[in-house]
Amino acid sequence: MTYAIEAHELAKRFKGGVVALDGVSFVVEEGTVFGLLGPNGAGKTTVVRILTTILGTDGGSATVLGHDVSREPDLVRSLFGLAGQYAAVDENLTGRENLVMVGRLNHLPRKVAERRAAELLDEFELAGAADRTLKTYSGGMRRRIDLAAALVTRPSVLFLDEPTTGLDPQSRAGLWAVIEGLVDSGTTVLLTTQYLEEADRLASRVAVVDNGRVISQGTPDELKAALGATVLAVGLHDAATAEQAERALAPLSEKSPHRSGTAVEIPVDGGPRIAMEALRVLDQLGIEPVSFVLREPSLDDVFLALTGRSAEGAAWEGVPGAPGSNEVEVAPQARPGRSAGVRR
Amino acid sequence: MSAPARSLETASQVDGFGSRLVWAVSDTLVLTRRNLVKYVRIPESLFFSSVQPVMFVLLFRYVFGGAIRTPGVSYVNYLIPGIFVQTMAFGAVNTAIGLAEDLQKGIIERFRALPMARSSVLAARTLADLLRNVGVAVLIAAVGFAVGFRIGTSVAAFLAGIGMILVFAYALSWGFAVIGLFAPNSETAQVMSFPVLFPLTFASSAFVPVASMPSWLQGFASHQPVSVAVDAARALMVGGPTTSAVWQSVAWSVGIVVVLAPVAVRRYRTST
Numbered sequence: 203m204t205y206a207i208e209a210h211e212l213a214k215r216f217k218g219g220v221v222a223l224d225g226v227s228f229v230v231e232e233g234t235v236f237g238l239l240g241p242n243g244a245g246k247t248t249v250v251r252i253l254t255t256i257l258g259t260d261g262g263s264a265t266v267l268g269h270d271v272s273r274e275p276d277l278v279r280s281l282f283g284l285a286g287q288y289a290a291v292d293e294n295l296t297g298r299e300n301l302v303m304v305g306r307l308n309h310l311p312r313k314v315a316e317r318r319a320a321e322l323l324d325e326f327e328l329a330g331a332a333d334r335t336l337k338t339y340s341g342g343m344r345r346r347i348d349l350a351a352a353l354v355t356r357p358s359v360l361f362l363d364e365p366t367t368g369l370d371p372q373s374r375a376g377l378w379a380v381i382e383g384l385v386d387s388g389t390t391v392l393l394t395t396q397y398l399e400e401a402d403r404l405a406s407r408v409a410v411v412d413n414g415r416v417i418s419q420g421t422p423d424e425l426k427a428a429l430g431a432t433v434l435a436v437g438l439h440d441a442a443t444a445e446q447a448e449r450a451l452a453p454l455s456e457k458s459p460h461r462s463g464t465a466v467e468i469p470v471d472g473g474p475r476i477a478m479e480a481l482r483v484l485d486q487l488g489i490e491p492v493s494f495v496l497r498e499p500s501l502d503d504v505f506l507a508l509t510g511r512s513a514e515g516a517a518w519e520g521v522p523g524a525p526g527s528n529e530v531e532v533a534p535q536a537r538p539g540r541s542a543g544v545r546r
Numbered sequence: 547m548s549a550p551a552r553s554l555e556t557a558s559q560v561d562g563f564g565s566r567l568v569w570a571v572s573d574t575l576v577l578t579r580r581n582l583v584k585y586v587r588i589p590e591s592l593f594f595s596s597v598q599p600v601m602f603v604l605l606f607r608y609v610f611g612g613a614i615r616t617p618g619v620s621y622v623n624y625l626i627p628g629i630f631v632q633t634m635a636f637g638a639v640n641t642a643i644g645l646a647e648d649l650q651k652g653i654i655e656r657f658r659a660l661p662m663a664r665s666s667v668l669a670a671r672t673l674a675d676l677l678r679n680v681g682v683a684v685l686i687a688a689v690g691f692a693v694g695f696r697i698g699t700s701v702a703a704f705l706a707g708i709g710m711i712l713v714f715a716y717a718l719s720w721g722f723a724v725i726g727l728f729a730p731n732s733e734t735a736q737v738m739s740f741p742v743l744f745p746l747t748f749a750s751s752a753f754v755p756v757a758s759m760p761s762w763l764q765g766f767a768s769h770q771p772v773s774v775a776v777d778a779a780r781a782l783m784v785g786g787p788t789t790s791a792v793w794q795s796v797a798w799s800v801g802i803v804v805v806l807a808p809v810a811v812r813r814y815r816t817s818t
Contacts, residue, residue: 254659255658256658256659279661284659286652290651290652292580299580299583303577304656304660306573307660307661307662308660309662
């Protein structure tokens with residue numbers, strides 16, 4: 203069977219010997235959403251740039267709809283759409299002009315490009331802002347026009363590089379609905395994300411990427427099964443108490459607790475029942491927690507489970523989820539211009 | 547399982563050389579239009595970039611001009627051909643800034659992932675700057691005539707002079723494209739351009755006769771490309787022996803493109 207996307211042992215080294223990719227392999231079946239999950243700098247964007255012919259490889263091979271990306275780049279470029287975290291659109295042009303331009307550069311006749319632009323503006327609820335320059339657009343609107351630009355030719359394969367990074371929850375939910383609609387109509391999507399929640403919601407298969415390697419691959423459910431359904435995060439007054447709490451709470455879960463500073467986190471399966479049990483245990487020891495939260499597992503928890511270390515190292519340690527949060531915990535990083543961040 | 551047919555007709559990408567050329571031209575024109583729209587959408591940028599050459603004309607015509615001796619020709623007639631070249635050379639910095647900005651903002655990434663001609667980004671940038679320079683030439687001519695410049699040859703020779711300067715400015719655009727492609731961002735592109743631009747435009751025959759400079763500077767000042775272009779423009783617009791000067795200037799323009807355009811293209815292909 204032919205896959206929509208195949209990556210085989212992709213390798214990439216940047217100047218100064220930085221290894222960006224170290225043998226990345228995966229396949230994406232047609233009509234499915236595949237998620238590349240990982241922290242900043244893991245190599246997700248490098249994979250997308252290689253698959254979209256922007257970047258050459260130093261090893262391995264890849265195909266899109268059966269066509270080799272390095273041997274038939276011109277053909278491959280006509281097969282996919284690309285949208286991403288940079289919202290690479292021209293802010294001096296109007297929404298309509300941006301879409302017509304992309305259509306013309308895809309070699310659509312002018313009339314067709316104009317008609318398609320109008321359709322997309324309607325579809326993305328941007329008709330009202332169609333003739334305003336992008337400077338006046340909000341962040342969410344820019345992502346929508348960027349995504350619309352990727353869909354001008356109705357590609358059957360779509361690459362989305364961190365499509366919702368930096369967006370507010372409402373815009374994010376809106377984009378998710380759009381992506382789900384595309385998948386329903388048969389589009390194959392490769393999505394990169396830092397958010398476990400996003401991969402869980404959209405992807406049917408997920409590869410966790412770390413340091414240029416795929417460290418785990420499976421369905422989101424398989425991934426979460428390795429984690430426990432929820433994470434119990436307890437904040438204590440001091441490190442000594444935290445150590446005591448860690449020992450006391452360990453028997454409550456099959457998975458081992460993780461302590462950093464004054465915080466203790468344990469992946470648990472029972473949810474509220476375990477929480478009650480945990481409070482009872484702490485109470486018996488006379489320990490009064492500073493914070494006590496049950497939350498959805500995050501990318502960081504995936505990393506702890508898979509690698510035993512935090513996704514972004516010490517920066518995240520000792521930061522339990524905010525009360526009641528299953529909201530995003532990874533602060534979206536400011537885009538680092540054309541510096542190293544973009545090259546990954 | 548085969549790929550679902552695309553529901554929109556796109557022209558085949560591998561239709562042979564003729565069709566590729568047609569698409570390369572089409573892509574270049576689409577992008578040229580996009581580059582020029584910026585000037586319309588940011589009128590402030592257009593206005594203030596027009597103010598600068600006008601100020602140069604006024605400054606040299608009325609402030610410095612009285613102190614500069616130009617044997618055999620009035621200073622205003624000496625100055626205006628120099629201003630044409632200087633302004634368009636300064637304008638070539640736009641090529642560097644525009645490319646650096648597009649790279650920085652990631653829009654060139656999008657272009658690289660489209661089935662468009664790879665050559666069209668650089669071709670469109672330099673073409674847009676050439677067209678912008680046509681507008682600049684009209685402006686300088688108007689201001690020049692207003693402050694007393696008079697054609698000493700013929701209208702045809704004057705227009706030929708402008709044409710020659712446009713060719714020179716187009717060549718310079720390729721040089722500044724190299725700077726824009728190496729610069730990390732548009733601000734740096736601008737700063738990187740000035741050490742190239744200032745010696746070329748001011749240690750030249752654009753504003754003062756080379757003979758008034760110290761002897762160690764005269765060798766550079768007489769033969770560097772801006773002086774050669776200015777001398778040729780002056781011969782065509784004001785008078786003097788033209789043939790050798792014009793050929794030298796055209797040779798410089800061709801030389802700059804032959805040497806630097808491949809550098810720019812190579813950098814564009816490899817920069818990511």
